[in-house]
Amino acid sequence: MKTAATMIATTLLTALPLVGSAAQVKLDVSLANPVLIAGKKQTTYLKVGLTGFEMEGKSKRTPANIAIVIDRSGSMQGDKIKQAKEAARVAISRLNGNDIVSVVAYDDTVSVLVPATKASDREAILAGIDRIEAGGSTALFAGVSKGAEEVRKFLTRDRVNRVILLSDGLANVGPDTPGALGELGSSLVKEGISVTTLGLGLGFNEDLMSLLAQRSDGNHAFIEHSKDLVKIFNYEFGDVLSVVAQEVLVTINCAEAVRPVKVLGRQADIAGQNVVASINQLYSNQEKYLMLEVEIPEGSVKKPLDVANVKVTYANMSTKTTDTLTSAVAVRFTESEEQVVQKRDKVVLEAAVMQVATERNIMATQLRDEGKVEEAQKLLIFNAGYLQQQAGELESEQLDSYAGDNRDDSMNLDASSWKARRKSMRDVQYKNTTQRSY
Amino acid sequence: MKRRLVFILGLIVLLPLTVLVGFGIAVARQEKARAQSRYEQVLVGRLSDINSGIAKLVEVHQRELLQILELPTFEPDRIRAQVRTSRLARQLFVIAPTGDLLHPQKGGVLTAEERAFLERTESLWESGESFWIPEEIAATSKKRAIKGRKRVIRANDSGWHTWFWGEGLRLIFWVRRPTGHIVGAEVERAAMMSDVIAQLPVADYTRTPLPKGRIVLVDAQSRPLYQWGAFQPAKGTLPTVAQNLPAPFTAWSLHYFVPANGIGAALGRSAIFNIVTGLSALALSLIALATYFYRESSRDMHEASRRVTFVNQVSHELKTPLTNIRMYAELLEQRISEEDKRCRSYIDVLVAETQRLSRLITNVLTFATQRRGNLKLHPKTACVDSVIANVIASFDPALRAMGIEVVLEGKADRPVALDVDALEQILGNIISNVEKYATQATTLRLHREQHAGTTVVTVSDDGPGVPAAQRDTIFRPFVRLSNKLTDGVSGTGIGLTISRRLAMLHGGTLSLVPTASGATFKLTLKTPEANA
Amino acid sequence: MKILVAEDDRLTRQGLIDIFQDEGYETVAAANGKEALARFAEAVPDVVCLDIMMPDISGYDVCREIRRTHDAVPILFISAKSEEIDKVLGLEMGADDYIVKPFGVKEVIARIRAVTRRHARTQKFGEEPFTIGDLEVLPDELRALRDDDVIELSVRDVSILKLLAGNRGKVLDRDTIFNTCWGLDYMPNSRTLDQHISQLRKRIELDPKHPAIITTVHNAGYRYE
Known part of the structure; x- marks a missing residue:
């Protein structure tokens, strides 16, 4: 951040003005080319980076509300289901009494093996996991719906609400298209529920699984070998347990002459000069960003151009407040190509x-x-x-x-x-x- | 005899049983149908419960949607913000009282999602049919609508609208503002579906009143969306009962599958069990009754046949001493001097009585044989006249003693195929009747005719004859003329029966010819001429 | 002529033997099947009279056994049951005739004569016919002919007539006739001979009271003149 990008991080302390800055998400708005050639319409990239703060001690982490949804269809038989159960067991061992967990298994029907319960009730949970046996078809949509329903039972804003889906197959009972599952993801994320989809082996529909995860702002990962399952599950839990901010809404208001072209990678609404995108969760010490391609009009050397104002609102999991951060970024123009290259933000x-x-x-x-x-x-x-x-x-x-x-x-x-x-x-x-x- | 009995008893058991089983089956069917319909009512009731749950969910959704649609302003950004936080709304739209789409505005500054929405809903706007106007009003006010664009406005009107696009059914919920604006939401279909599914029971839902079953939520194409219940219906099975979901999901329905054997089992079992038990009990008692009758009657038959066998054996045993008596009497007769008349007459009595005894025995044995169905004739070449002569000769002493003259008329002297023993027996029986009953007779007339393979022998006496009333019965077994005349006269009452039977076996008849006085028996026998 | 009488009832057997002896047959008696076969082998009779119901070996089996070696010897069955006749005939055991109990003497005589006649005919004993008075005696036929009348004769009758005819004009005393026609071992009984002659006269004489063929010579015997 040695560039000359102007950064104004204003915290509108709506609830608790006394909370220190340590418990704030770091907003970093910068341009790929803070200096551009004058007299020429050009495009560059605007990056809105958000980095989660560090949680103060392990006990203070955000409690999780997780539904583990496990595919128990016929194809899961053998090592896969064994590993899946083991992964679930290991993951659950990381939870504590503040966390809520439920276990759902589905084939062509859905069973709620462990209804949403405090993670301290470990025996019941492990017994539920033990009951999983593979066989049947794949009612993926229903499985996720039931998992979400379990999460909903304790759906609060100060928890990390997540469905973790583990499947090796295609959805073949109920809605089975990426579109339908994407819609489900879109609707869930609005409730504050993310779905992480873990695809196991080579049989699953990665489009469906990734779209569901993407729309709900969960994670998606491909696990080729079931032996890696425990590891990945652990990572996912690591993420879940390090959430510091949720319901992050990024609004970029571009200056009049600046045209927002498109957001790379993420879902965003661009209407006129406004770009709105949401990021469900920010993890401790991890940066998530929004990359906007912008078209900068002709400029003159003497006059810097304001490119955009950025506003970010999010639920702060540490302070239990809704915080707002604002920032703005401007571009300068030069005659020298060299300077453009020199000043670029690598x-x-x-x-x-x-x-x-x-x-x-x-x-x-x-x-x-x-x-x-x-x-x-x-x-x-x-x-x-x-x-x-x-x-x-x-x-x-x-x-x-x-x-x-x-x-x-x-x-x-x-x-x-x-x-x-x-x-x-x-x-x-x-x-x-x-x-x-x- | 025995077979007939078995057949009749079988019929006695089977006939009522068949009728009752038929009846039972009918009753059971009816009962089953009734049970089935009761059962189906229960199933329908369950589906209705589920549906009312879904209807409540729809109400909740409606309330939620109404809240979403309470937009303070129609500012695009405000609307967009609302969409971002409303899980049930995929997109919102506003229609001006004029019927024009205010948001998202065509050609306006739109997000990609909004543009996609316009694309999805293009058919709705293009068709010109305004779904927010009730159909009947739309029909009556069409003209006016075109002219003045005036619409019957009712505040807080709201409704659902469905259309198909892309992957299937899409939903709109709209509400009319007092201002005449229509504010609507394209419902996030997946969210509603997910909610419906989330509300439905899980696979191992155990509070179902029925032991096994599967309820499947299917879409318009009958593809399963969600299912639960421990029963796995075979592919292609039709649901036992089905019910459509409430609006706006009317294209979807709930299919209830139950195992085929589970239907009768649940409710009809007791009735069928009762019927089967009743029928079984009845069948058992009928069989027991039939068995009892069979045992009784077969015991009787067995007893009778044992008696017959006994008589048969005794009769045979009697034959040897009888032979000896007769033989020795005859041998004695040869040795006694001609002069000793009295002694000779005694021997005549002995011989005549052995002959009578022998006739009796033969009749008994023939009767027994006939009863066993084994009576057979053994025709061989013989002369009828010589047989008659033999018979007459054997009766000669007795008839002479009674003062009866034997008159022979006609002749039957051709060699023919004849069972000599049978003819002897028949004639013996007839003449012995004369001897027994016609004690006052003076003449015994035997008329013989023979032509074309038939021999007719008419035996008539001038005795008291057979009373008219008994003419029909004398040929029946064990019938004896029960009047004074028979008093003190022994006999088995089977002689004529046997004789007639033998005559019939010989291809002929034996009958009593009605005459003014005396008794006349006409014997006809089939006697083919013996060749050479 | 020798006849084997196989019959288990003693009295019947004895009666039959008497009848047959009266007829002029030599007799061999057997009380059961085994004995019947033994006697048959010893004596080789000309005729067999066989009871069906015998305690050890049945008449059928005896018949079958005899037929194995002697297919010509005539066999007369005695049966108590008329049904058994079926078998006798049906089995085609070569029985020649049968009589059913209870039978009379005349029937037995008629049957045995018929059987013997048939046998004699087939065996061709070669006894020439001869005449005695106005009778033509046919020994093989056991018959005598007078014009068209046929007179049945017993074996003994034939032998008596033959003796008389061969000694025409001679007085034959009773011992001679006995020895010739009855055999030496027959216990002589004057009444037996006289009765037989009396019976014979009844059949062959036109007037039995004044016999023309067999005349009585008082205190001497009989003579054919």
Whole structure:
């Protein structure tokens, strides 16, 4: 943040003005190019970064309200269900008496094995998990609905409300399209419930699972081998247990001449000069960001241009207040190309490049889905080259690594490896767009 | 005999049983149908309970939606903010009293979601049919509506509207403001569905009054959306009962599946059990009764047949001493001098009596044989006249003693196929009757005719004859003429029966010919001429 | 002529033997099936009279056994049951005739003569017919003919007539006739002979009171003139 971006972090202390700044989300609004060439319409990226504060001691963390929804359809038989149960057991051992947990299992019907209960009632919960046996079809929508219903029983704003879905299959009873599950996610997130979807093995519908997670602002991860299940579950719980802010609403009000083009990666509403996006949860010491592509009108060297005002409201889990942060960002113009390059914000650029490259990766996935294998391959190779070049310029290991990923992707488009590759691509896409921590 | 009895007894058991089983089945069917309908009522009742739960949920949703639609202003940003926090609303819209869409405004500054909404709902706006106007009003005021765009306005009117787009049913809930503005929400279908599902019981829901069953919530295409209950119906099974969901989910319905055997089992079991038990008891008692009768009568039959067998054996045993008496009497007769008349007459009595005894025995045995159905003839070449001569000869002493003259008329001397023993027996029986009953007779006339394979022998006496009333009965077994004449005369009463039977076996008849006086028996036998 | 009488009832057996001896047959008696077979083997009779119901071996089996070696010897069955006749005939055991109990002497004689006649005919004993008075005696037929009349004769009758005819004009004393026609071992009884002659006369003489064929020589015997 050595750039000259103006940052005004005003805390409107609506409830408790005495709370220290340590318990505030850090808002960082910056442009990829704070200095642009004068006299020319250009586009650049505006990044709204939000970093969760550190919770004060473990006991003070936000209590969780979690529904673990486990697919117990026939395909889960054997090691998968065993690992799933183990993962659930391990995860539950991390909860304490303030947390609420429920366990739902579904095949073609849904069973609430452990209705929402305090996590201290460990024996009943573990007994419920033990009762899970695999067999039958996959009523995924119903399973999530029932999980959400359990969460709803103790749905309060000062808890992290989450459904963790673990499935290895396709939804085949009830609504079974990504769209329908996406809608469910959209509606749940408005209630403050996120759904994390953990896809196990190669059988699940990653579009459906990732869309459900994305719309509800939960996590999505692809777990190829059931032995990794416990680890991933643990990560997810780590996230859940480190939530510091929720219901984060980011409003970007662009200046009159500035046109908001699009938000990369995330869902956002752009209406005129206004861009509104929500981020359900912020985790302690983790940054989540919104990347907006903006079109800057012609400017003159002498006159800096205000680009946008940013307002963020969120529920502070530490203070139990709704806090508001505001910030604004402006751009300066120069005649010198050199200066533009010199002044550019490499961190923001890196993130922007990441998002652009991810969008390309998504497009490549779509091409491959349409059977356009060669086009997909070309695009991936191009993407890899683009990343490679940017990595060099920006000295970014992250970009370099993603270049390698894209190159690998391009070599795994054949039918035999596509199924698994697609899932890992979706996984990475998801990680990139939502800044998943694991 | 025995088989017939078994058949009749079987009939006695089976006939009423069949009728009753038929009746029972009918009753059971009726009972089952009644039980089924009662059962279905119970099922329908359960579905109704579920539906009323869903209806309540819809009410809650409506209230929630009404709250959402209470927008203080129609500012786009305000509306957008409302959408962001309303889980039930995917999009909101406002229609001006003029019928124009105020928000989201076509061509206005819109978010991507709003543009998508316009795309989804395009058909609603294009069709010109305003769903917020009740149909009947729409129909009557169509003209006026076109002219003056005046509408019957009712404040706080609200309603649901459904249409299909993309993945299926979509819902709109709208409310009319007093200002005439229509404020509506495109309902987040998945949220409502999720709520409905969340409200429905889980798989192992145990408070169902019925042991096994499966309730499935299906969409318009009968695809299952949600299901519960421990029963797994086979694919393609039709639901036992079904019910549509309340508005606005009328396209969906609840299907209740129960195992086929569970229907009768739940309610009809006791009735069917009663019927089956009753029928079984009846069948058992009928069978017991039939068995009792069968035992009794077969014991009787057994007893009778044992008696017959006994008589048979005794009769056979009698034959040997009888042979000896007769043989030795005859041998004695040969040795006695012609002069010793008295001695000779005694021997004649001995011989005649052995012959009579032998006839009796033969009749008894023939009767027994006939009863067993084994009576057979053994025709061989013989001459009727010589048989008659033999018979007459054997009766000669007795008839002479009674002063009866034997007159032979006609002739039957051709060699024919004849059962000599049968003919002897028949004639013996007839003549012995004369000997027994016609004590005052003076003449015994035997007329013989033979032609074309038939022999007719008419035996007539000038005795008292057979009373008219008994002419029909004398050929029946064990019938004896029970008048004074028979007093003190022994006999088994089977002689004529046997004789007639033998005549019939011989292809002929034996009958009593009605005559003015005396008794005349006409014997006809089929006697094919013996070749060569 | 020799006849085997197999009958388990002693009295019947004895009566039959008497009848047959009167007829002029030599007799062999057997009280059961086994004995019947033994006697048959020893004596080889010309005729067999066989009771069906015998305690050890039935008449059927005896018949069957005899038929194995001698298919020509005539067999007359005695039965108490008329049903058994079926078997006798049906089994085609080669029985020649049967009589059913209770039977009379005349019936027995008639049957045995018929059987013997048939047997004699087939065996062709070769006894030539001869005449005595106005009778033509046919020994093989056990018959005598007078014009169209047929007179039934017993074996003994034939032998008596043959003796007389062969000694025409001679007085034959009772011992001679006995020895010739009855056999030496027959206990002589004057009344037996006289009665037999008397019976025979009844059949062959036109006037039995004044016999023309067999005349009585007082205190000497009989003579054919």
